[in-house]
Amino acid sequence: NIFANKPGTEQDEVKLQNASKQIVQTAILRAVQQVSQESQQKEKRTNSSTSLQLERGKLAKKHEKN
Known part of the structure; x- marks a missing residue:
């Protein structure tokens, strides 16, 4: 060692x-x-159409109650 x-x-x-x-x-x-963020974003993209449909359903139910 120097x-x-x-x-x-x-x-x-x-x-x-x-x-x-x-x-x-x-x-x-x-x-x-x-990597985990990117994979979550990919999941969101693939699930976005499904989740949008679910959200629309929830919104429709809220309007029905009112």
């Missing part, structure tokens, strides 16, 4: 390792969130 004779460099190395781990974890989390 930095063996300098004090505090091991701590710096540990800090760098921790920081890089955190960056990687954050990146993975963001990627997972993005």
Whole structure:
């Protein structure tokens, strides 16, 4: 190790390792969130016609009550 004779460099190395781990974890989390959001949006698109029909049905029932 080149930095063996300098004090505090091991701590710096540990800090760098921790920081890089955190960056990687954050990146993975963001990627997972993005993928899940995209899949939810796709589901919404495929279910949109069904849900629109359901909403129309609910609205029609509300108007019937009034």
